Amino acid sequence: MSWLPSDEDEPYAEYADHVVRQRPNPKANRPRTKRRPQHDDAxxxxxxxxxxxxxxxxxxxxxxxxxxxxxxxxxxxxxxxxxxxxxxxxxxxxxxxxxxxxxxxxTDRETLLRRSADDSDRVERVIVANADQMLIVVAAANPEPRVRLVDRYLVAAYDAGLSPLICVTKTDLTDPAEFLAHFQALEVPVFLSNTGAFPIAELTEALTGHETVFVGHSGVGKSTLINALVPDADRETGHVNIVTGRGRHTSSSTVALPLVADGSPHATDDTPLGWVIDTPGVRSFGLGHVTPDSILKGFTDLAAIIEQCPRGCEHLDTSPDCALDLALENGDLGDAGASRVESLRRLISEREDS
Missing domain, CATH: 2.40.50.140 (Nucleic acid-binding proteins)
Structure with a gap:
């Protein structure tokens, strides 16, 4: 015979087996709404x-x-x-x-500069939004300039809709003419500087009215250049290891600095002439997120030849009837053009392999 609680057992009735207890749920009882403030005063x-x-x-x-x-x-x-x-x-x-x-x-972004860890990585690392120029900083020596890395910067710039500029530092150590010949056909503006002596007036004119993202290999003098353009920016500078020839990473985050008339980043009463955006130095620049068509945008000097390729041409050295091969055989491209073709095919091949 089962036991049932009586009136005299009322203090213990809630513990009986037949009594179902309802646990309170504060979240379920909380009023819910999908309406959000408009923040008209933002x-x-x-x-x-x-x-x-x-x-x-x-x-x-x-x-x-x-x-x-x-x-x-x-x-x-x-x-x-x-x-x-x-x-x-x-x-x-x-x-x-x-x-x-x-x-x-x-708000909606006008441009978006991205990179990946390597060409096999499809995860995008967003570097900066709404920039309209990219200043590629390279050293004529110590560390040696890397043509392939600059090609990657150019591809990323054209893919993001940025106008590229090139600044070569440490030209007192060696003549950068041979290096710059690789990009002569692109008609990219080039600025030259000696160690510790930058063309501030020319650069300021080129940066005025723009938001320019600075990119470059570690140790090329990017932070030193920014400190010269924006006094009191206080960007940490490093040195190049004499054994490995590599620079030490100094900038650890992306920072936008106002370029103002008197050169002071703290002159808040003035409207900035432009924005200088410093980024951490990198030794590689992955293009895993970039499509083959976007890679071709970085080689505008080869565009006329590529248009003559048959439909579906992959522009590799194994592609049949590729117009690039004919141009190379006829010597139409010269030494710099041949190097550009090699860079293009290397980027496309590395992306396909990944």
Missing amino acids: STAMVIGVDRGRYTTRLSDAQGSRTVVAARARELRNTAIVTGDRVELVGDRTGDEGSLARIVRV
């Missing part, structure tokens, strides 16, 4: 640095230009925010020490 700012979940932004409004530190809103937790992004801020936008604004929206 201010648009430019992200100039990212560090462990905190975003340093440049905000210009009726109160002037100032630096505002922000965190992103919960609804943006799966959205990548990088240097160069235009974001909308709410909350404390005074820029006072200890203040923290909130990023509630990321």
Whole structure:
């Protein structure tokens, strides 16, 4: 005979086997809504640095230009925010020490410079958003210039819609004419500098009105050049190992610096002439995310010849009736052109192998 609780057993009735207890669920009882604030009073700012979940932004409004530190809103937790992004801020936008604004929206990007760890990696590493120029910094010597790496930079620039520039440093150590001959047909603007002496006036004119991302192999003098262009930028500089010939990584994050008339990055009352975006030095630049058609964009000097290739031509040395082979046999391309063809085929082949 089963035992049932009586009225006198009421204090213990809740422990009986036949009693089903309902556990409270605070989340289920919480009112839910998909409506979100419109944030009509949000201010648009430019992200100039990212560090462990905190975003340093440049905000210009009726109160002037100032630096505002922000965190992103919960609804943006799966959205990548990088240097160069235009974001909308709410909350404390005074820029006072200890203040923290909130990023509630990321505006549409005009350009996006990306790279991968290597050509077999399909995971994109976003470097910078909304830049319109790329300054490729190479050294004439110490470390030796790498034609293949510059080709990769050019492919990434054209793929992202950026206009490339080349700055050759340390030209007092060796003549860069042979190296530059590889890119002469591209008509890319070139700037030359000796050790510690940069063409600041010419570079400033080329950078004015643009957001320029600086890229380069470690040890080529990229940080030194930026310190010369933007006094008080205080970018750490390194040296080249005399044994390995490799530079030491100094810049560890991507930072946008204002290029202003008096050369001071702290002159917030002035509108910047442009933006100098420093990136960490790299020894490789993967193009795993780039399509074969985008690779061809980096070789505009070969475009007229490639147009004569048969339909479906892969432009490799094993491709039948490739117009590049005929041009090489006839000597139409010269030594520099032959090197360019080799670079193109190497990039396409490495991508197919990966």
